[in-house]
Amino acid sequence: MGGYFAQWGIYGRNYKVKNIDTSGAARHLTFINYAFGNVYAKNGGYECDIITKAEPGATDPNNPEAGTGGDGWADYQKGFTSAESVDGTADAWGFAWDDPRNGKAGPLKGNFNQLLQLKKKYPSLKVMISIGGWTWSKWFGRAASTDALRKQLVSSCINLYIKGNLPFDSGGNAGGEGVGAGVFDGIDIDWEFPGGGGQPYNIVDPNDKKNFTALLAEFRRQLDAAGSQIGKRLLLTVAIGSGGDKIANTEPGEYSKSLDWINIMSYDYHGGWEATGPTDFQSNLYVDPESPNAKTEMGKTYNVDASVKGLLAAGVPASKIVVGVPMYGRGWTGVTPGPKGDGLYQPAAKPAAGAYEAGIEDYKILVNKPGKVYEHPVAKQSWKFDGTTFWSYDTPATVRTKVNYVKQNNLRGVFSWELDGDTADAEIMKVMGEVNGQ
Template identity: 55%
Template sequence: RTPSRRVDPADTIKWDDKMAGNFRELKALKAKYPKIKNMISLGGWTWSKWFSNAAATDALRKQLVKSCIDIYIKGNLPVVDGRGGPGAAADVFDGIDIDWEFPSVQGFGYNTVAANDGENYRLLLAEFRKQLDELGATTGKRYALTIALGMGKDKLDKINVGSYAPYLDWINMMTYDYNGGWDLTQTNFQSHLYRDPAAPNDKCSGKAGDTCYGDRSLVSFYNTDDALNQLLSQGAPANKLVLGLPFYGRGWT
């Protein structure tokens, strides 16, 4: 990044500053634009390995939430080369986003997965909301809690988003990546609003291992309309649902 693109070109790091790097830039951004809100997102496609294990018991849920709040909200960083320390990153983040990919469904390939992940996720979110509110009662702040939600039918079948909603400020729907280069046989839409009955993978193939719903394939439900209606049927409130738009394309060779 060139100096002209910095939040504050005159904001040089001193030798005894307690923060550097991205966290420092985010804090400088908030100083320049006081109304901005920063969220830290935990998990993701390659970092959801231990969610199932960490959410499995009350003690582990409490431990995970306490650790996340201690580091990202209270800003108590480990000391590395003289930087960090208690409160060093305080006020950098205004809330936490959980991106568990996916409860009770294998994602990246090495994740821990359990049949009761869906309910444990609810309990984990309840614990996040409880501890964030307890901290807010002492600081006078409202800390946001959100999730990033995989929109495939196989993922939504394993959870009840309506039961999560009371703990959440909003729900980030991952309404994209419905098709991609992992399918080596055909191209297709990656973020379409509606089912396309003419798509080559719309009908159940009948092949061993394929999941079928009547004559429809699983992937035929990978569209925003079907996924959104499933969320609403689970009792997810429409005013907390945020549509995701991909600012990228997918390619095939």
């Protein structure tokens, strides 16, 4: 049972690694994926690296530099105070003799150090670096295109995140050889998406399908070699698109042989990008035959059950399938109540206002918004409607239904995107913990 910790959550949401502990979520987690690491054009190929640079694509996806951002400050350079720290100890600062010109290493700080502290408190917890994501999947298509480029990329990722050889910051106060060793127990590849369908600036190769399989095989080979040197098995997972079109663009039966498990991003089925609706579910377990999208390819395959069945049919073992649970909702406003007065499958004026982004809201905020909560008897998805604003999201009740589905189908487990969306007492995470009998 796992969850994604967002690198940027320490800013606007003020959600730090310590909150995973104080909320009670850590007691239920078996793994955390740290989102995200990026891949850059470097040394004649493509490599994992850590830089500090505002993401140009955040405001302009057509910018030539889109997809090349990074936040090394949050990763391992920011100093957390004793009050912000998992173990109550303030991060140490480097001194003059830690300067890289002297070949010394600065102390580990930032989110990486906090994750290491969390692992010390919860020894069975595994932490993985998740590489890519919606914004940083630009170079995967090219990096995976030849054997030599795959080897270069994988080697760089292991050097950076597993061996912990972190770049020095500009002042030489953070980074150095082996500084980050022990933080990460493996790698999660979140290529969004092989074959296209992601950001407009992503490189798409006609051979993405087979190259994705080959890239994962190379990660498995090099991770096994690196693990043998330190006496541990290093984990390899992926996060994949949930729809039938995304699954068809890959070879799940083949690539799953290289993996410990597959995280299905079983959410974002509908949302504010469909600005005028009709309103629909963003993370439903089953398709509702009455949905206006039910007869479309999206309607048929963009639901949890269809995704799971698609992977099983492709040859993926049930024991390698992990279902995603969103800790946020998708919504519209200016919604017509409709004949049932509940706003479902009705036209809208625009995406609903959100605390951080239009059309999206964290569960911790949604739970306190006005409106009546409904649960669809077929789709097994909840929504809230106040007469004009409609939010589709998972409640503890629908999360429990998903957990039971996972157990009944002998799947591996569940994970969440993202941990900072839950309440201060981890209301959703505690229900997810029932997958392990907690």
